[in-house]
Each structure stands twice: as structure tokens, then as C-alpha cells.
Amino acid sequence: MSTAFASIHGGPAPPVPAKPSTTGRTLAATLTAAVVLALAARVVELRPLELARDIGNIGIFLKGYLHPSFANVGEYAWQCLVTVCIALWGTVLSLAVSVPLGLLGARNLSPHPLVYFAARRVMDVLRAVNEFVFALMFVTAVGLGPFAGMLALGIHTGGILGKLLSETIESVDPGQMEGVAAVGAGRLHVIAFGVIPQVLPNFLSYVLLRFESDIRSASVIGMVGGGGIGFYLWDTIRSFKDGEAATVILLIVAMVMCVDVVSSRIRRAAI
Amino acid sequence: MASDRSPAVTLDAVGRSFPGKTAPALADVSARIAPGEFVAVIGKSGAGKTTLLRCLSRATTVTSGTIRFDTTDLARLRGGALRAHRARVGMIYQQFNLVRRLPVIDNVLVGRLGRLRGWARWAALGRRFDSRQRAIAFRCLDHVGLLDHAWQRTDTLSGGEQQRVAIAKIMAQEPAVVLADEPVASLDLSNGRLVMQTLRRVASTVGITVIATLHHVEHARNYADRILGLKEGRLVFDGPATRLTDAALFEIFGEFVAEPAGRAEGEHQLAAS
Numbered sequence: 001m002s003t004a005f006a007s008i009h010g011g012p013a014p015p016v017p018a019k020p021s022t023t024g025r026t027l028a029a030t031l032t033a034a035v036v037l038a039l040a041a042r043v044v045e046l047r048p049l050e051l052a053r054d055i056g057n058i059g060i061f062l063k064g065y066l067h068p069s070f071a072n073v074g075e076y077a078w079q080c081l082v083t084v085c086i087a088l089w090g091t092v093l094s095l096a097v098s099v100p101l102g103l104l105g106a107r108n109l110s111p112h113p114l115v116y117f118a119a120r121r122v123m124d125v126l127r128a129v130n131e132f133v134f135a136l137m138f139v140t141a142v143g144l145g146p147f148a149g150m151l152a153l154g155i156h157t158g159g160i161l162g163k164l165l166s167e168t169i170e171s172v173d174p175g176q177m178e179g180v181a182a183v184g185a186g187r188l189h190v191i192a193f194g195v196i197p198q199v200l201p202n203f204l205s206y207v208l209l210r211f212e213s214d215i216r217s218a219s220v221i222g223m224v225g226g227g228g229i230g231f232y233l234w235d236t237i238r239s240f241k242d243g244e245a246a247t248v249i250l251l252i253v254a255m256v257m258c259v260d261v262v263s264s265r266i267r268r269a270a271i
Numbered sequence: 272m273a274s275d276r277s278p279a280v281t282l283d284a285v286g287r288s289f290p291g292k293t294a295p296a297l298a299d300v301s302a303r304i305a306p307g308e309f310v311a312v313i314g315k316s317g318a319g320k321t322t323l324l325r326c327l328s329r330a331t332t333v334t335s336g337t338i339r340f341d342t343t344d345l346a347r348l349r350g351g352a353l354r355a356h357r358a359r360v361g362m363i364y365q366q367f368n369l370v371r372r373l374p375v376i377d378n379v380l381v382g383r384l385g386r387l388r389g390w391a392r393w394a395a396l397g398r399r400f401d402s403r404q405r406a407i408a409f410r411c412l413d414h415v416g417l418l419d420h421a422w423q424r425t426d427t428l429s430g431g432e433q434q435r436v437a438i439a440k441i442m443a444q445e446p447a448v449v450l451a452d453e454p455v456a457s458l459d460l461s462n463g464r465l466v467m468q469t470l471r472r473v474a475s476t477v478g479i480t481v482i483a484t485l486h487h488v489e490h491a492r493n494y495a496d497r498i499l500g501l502k503e504g505r506l507v508f509d510g511p512a513t514r515l516t517d518a519a520l521f522e523i524f525g526e527f528v529a530e531p532a533g534r535a536e537g538e539h540q541l542a543a544s
Contacts, residue, residue, distance in 0.1 A: 173371075175364065175366050175368040176368060176369070176370050176371065178364075178368055179362075179364065179367075179368030179369055179370070179381070179437075180370065180381055180384070181357070182328070182357055182360075182362040182368075183357070183358060183361075183381060183382055183383075183384055183385045183440075183444045184354050184355065184356075184357040184358025184359075184384070184385025184386075184444075185381070185384035185385055186354075186384075186392070188396055189384045189392075189395060189396065192395070192396045192397075192398065193370055193373070193377070193381050193384070193398070194370060197370050197371075197372040197373050198370075198371075198372065200372075201372075
């Protein structure tokens with residue numbers, strides 16, 4: 001069908017410049033990826049045939065879990081509540097850690113490049129060290145129990161939230177900050193009016209996300225003495241009390257689901 | 272706290288050059304702006320209008336010559352004195368620069384931040400202001416006709432309304448000089464006119480100096496006492512609107528700009544973009 005564009009579409013093609021070839025680069029990238037993955041497969045002892053042959057063993061292992069034992073369910077439920085409390089206070093502590101670090105580690109707010117650098121590196125360390133390692137460390141100071149777990153979670157999550165906060169602050173609209181600074185307001189006023197209203201919705205969403213994640217971490221941190229349901233999970237599995245372990249796992253799943261529902265309610269109400 | 276008297280603004284052979292650029296953004300600009308004058312700065316994009324305003328607000332510093340507010344040399348201001356200067360200068364921006372997520376009234380209260388002393392400064396960190404501060408803010412908002420929008424989120428307002436909120440914020444700030452950088456460039460003509468009228472009315476009421484860069488020559492003609500024309504960083508016109516002839520416009524803009532005589536409404540996008 002001929003349209004008004006026929007005068008442009010018709011006729012011979014213009015001399016097209018040669019398309020630069022990317023075949024070599026694609027080939028090199030594919031080869032590199034294949035070699036790296038093959039080496040990694042050796043390291044992780046990837047043996048799919050073995051999995052296929054012995055997959056039935058898992059069924060035997062799981063059989064014991066089909067009959068949960070509710071003898072100690074009251075104690076386990078209480079420990080789940082302890083776990084929620086660990087995550088709750090861990091998140092509160094992470095706020096106390098992340099807000100100052102996040103403000104100092106934001107390039108557009110930091111009073112000095114050295115302060116910025118220091119805050120960023122502190123957050124790197126807090127993130128790099130796993131919460132389990134922190135828990136082992138705090139156990140030596142405050143003994144076994146939920147307090148050590150809460151401290152470990154708070155410190156580690158503080159590093160994560162701090163980095164998220166400083167990156168959120170760096171992406172704020174500088175015009176809104178300038179509009180506050182231009183009236184002769186001090187630095188803290190610029191933060192209170194020009195920065196916080198802009199970052200609050202995002203940051204709140206990050207905090208809720210990390211709280212959900214902290215619940216999952218808190219449910220296993222008891223394995224290293226951090227208190228909560230994690231100790232019972234570890235203990236019942238290790239001593240082949242399959243029925244008990246099944247009950248603990250069921251409770252953890254229920255707890256995580258409940259917390260996710262509650263936090264998504266909060267998210268919808270607040271943001 | 273009464274608004275302090277507008278200073279005489281003296282520009283003495285002002286120049287501003289930027290490293291890596293051969294042509295200076297401003298060169299040898301001299302003018303004396305009397306207290307209470309409403310001055311429009313016109314010129315093509317890149318003529319140095321914004322640089323001139325930024326030198327006056329001390330967002331940047333002149334590289335030659337001096338700018339004085341009365342006897343104070345702006346180049347010498349540091350730390351607390353610099354912040355005091357910023358509090359004395361009210362800024363109006365093309366993009367309004369209001370805190371978009373806060374209620375309108377809070378943006379007007381931002382204007383008070385530079386004037387709070389003692390405990391009130393700390394209370395303001397939690398966005399708490401005493402009844403006197405709030406009364407001032409509500410009166411300013413009423414003055415620009417937006418009292419009914421006080422509790423609305425600022426980004427729900429139209430551009431013209433937001434710019435009037437910015438004017439209310441300036442009124443709350445009680446500056447001695449208002450600097451407006453393209454205050455109506457992102458507004459349609461009728462909203463632009465309303466904002467210019469509001470600005471003019473406020474300026475006349477309190478007798479404050481206003482220096483505005485303007486895109487539309489018509490706005491400059493209608494609202495300014497005096498027009499400064501910049502071309503390639505140099506002052507090529509300085510006089511009342513009545514002396515802004517076709518020849519003068521040709522000198523400023525470097526092209527023939529047809530201005531239908533006696534029409535105040537002409538929508539002429541004059542600065543080449």
C-alpha cells in the first residue's frame with residue numbers, strides 16, 4: 001500500500017556505513033563465562049547424577065517430619081516471640097547506627113571528604129562481617145542469649161541501612177535543599193526540611209524490608225547462641241527429633257508469614 | 272523584627288570568568304541600584320544574567336571588580352556573615368525550589384528559619400514553630416491569595432501557585448533584597464503575569480529592591496522601573512522601560528525583534544534558546 005511516505009520509503013537504500021563487528025567480543029565473553037562456570041562447578045562438586053540416584057534418601061529423611069510433635073509447642077511459640085523481639089530491637093538499634101552514618105556518608109551532606117570516607121568504610125565493614133560473626137563476638141561480652149543476637153543484627157543491619165540511606169540522600173533534588181539553605185538556614189535545618197521529607201518514604205520502605213529480613217536472620221541466629229527459636233531449630237535437627245523439628249519449622253514459616261503481612265500493612269498505611 | 276532597609280547595591284566594574292573559558296561570563300558591569308528599585312535583567316541565554324544574580328546572592332564570587340550592599344563588599348563575606356547575607360537576600364527560582372512533599376504552610380515557615388533564635392531554632396528541626404511564627408506565615412500566605420491551600424501538599428499546586436508560595440516564603444523571610452532568576456520562565460503567560468503582579472505588589476508595599484532576570488521583554492516593560500540589558504557579559508543597556516526602543520532591543524539580542532506597539536500582551540519568546 002502506498003502512503004504519503006512512499007517518496008521517502010521508495011528508491012534505493014542510501015550508502016550504509018559498515019556496522020562495527022562485535023563477534024570477537026561476544027565470543028571472548030562467552031568463552032570466559034564458560035571457563036569460569038566450569039571451574040566453579042569443580043569447586044562446588046557439582047554431581048547431578050548423584051542427586052538423581054539418591055534423591056529418594058531425602059524422602060526417608062523427610063518422613064519423620066510428616067508427624068509434627070506438639071509436646072513442646074508452647075515453649076517453641078514463646079521462642080518465636082523472642083525471635084520477633086530480637087528482630088524488632090535489632091531494627092531499632094540499626095536505625096541508631098545507620099542514621100548518623102548515612103548522613104555523614106552522603107557526599108552532598110558530609111562536612112568533610114575525610115568524614116565521608118571514614119563513614120563509608122565503617123559501613124563497608126559492618127556489611128561485610130556477617131551477623132553470625134558479630135553474634136559470636138557479642139556472646140563473649142554479654143553471654144548467650146537474645147541480647148547478643150539483637151546487638152549482632154542491629155550492627156550488621158545498621159551498615160546496610162546506612163549505605164542505602166546515604167545513597168538515597170545523594171539522589172535527592174538539590175534544588176529543594178538550596179531553597180532552604182538560601183534563607184540563611186543552618187545545616188541541620190537544611191537536613192530537616194530539604195532532605196528528610198525527600199528521603200523518608202524510601203528509607204521507611206528499606207527499614208521495613210530489612211525488618212522482614214532480620215526476622216529470618218533472627219530465626220537462625222540462636223544457632224550461635226544469639227537467642228530465639230534458632231537454638232531449638234538446630235538442636236532438634238541435630239538430635240534427630242524429627243517431629244519436634246517439624247513443629248519448629250512450621251512455627252518459623254508461620255511467624256515469617258505473619259510478620260510479612262503486618263509489615264506490608266504498615267507499608268501501605270505509611271507510604 | 273522589622274525588615275531591614277534595602278541597601279544600595281553598587282556594582283563596580285564587575286567581572287566573572289570561569290577557568291577553561293576564554294570569554295568571561297561577565298565583564299566590566301557597573302551600575303548603582305537604589306533602594307526600592309524594581310530592576311529587570313534581560314538578554315539572550317548565556318548573556319550572563321544568571322551569573323550576575325549568582326554573584327549578588329554570593330552563590331559565586333566575582334573574579335574582578337566589587338559588588339557592595341551599602342558599604343559591605345560581598346567578596347569578603349565568610350561563615351556566619353555569609354549566612355547573614357543569604358538571610359538578607361530572598362531568592363526566587365525558575366523551578367520554585369520548594370520542598371515538594373511538605374504542606375504549603377511549612378514551605379512558608381522555611382522562610383523564618385534564618386531568623387529564629389535560641390530554643391526556637393531547635394524546635395524548628397522537628398518542624399515546630401510558635402504561634403507568632405505561624406501567624407506571620409499565614410498572613411504572608413493570605414497576602415498571595417493562597418490561604419485556602421495552607422495544608423495541601425506543595426506538589427499538588429500548579430506552577431503559578433507554587434511560585435506564589437515562594438513569594439510568600441520570601442515575605443516571611445523579610446529580606447532586604449529579592450533576587451528572582453527567571454521567575455516566570457516555566458509558567459504560561461497568564462500565570463506568569465499573575466506572579467509578576469504579585470511580586471510587584473509585594474515589592475511596592477514594603478519598598479524592597481527586586482532584581483529579576485526575565486525571558487519576556489513584555490514582563491520587563493510592564494513591571495520593572497529599570498531595565499539592564501546584557502550581551503555577552505557586558506552591560507549594553509541601562510535605563511527605564513520607555514527608553515527600550517527597537518534599536519536597543521536589537522543591540523541586546525543581536526537580531527530584529529518585532530514588538531507590536533501598544534500591545535502589553537505580546538507573547539514573544541525573545542531570548543534565543
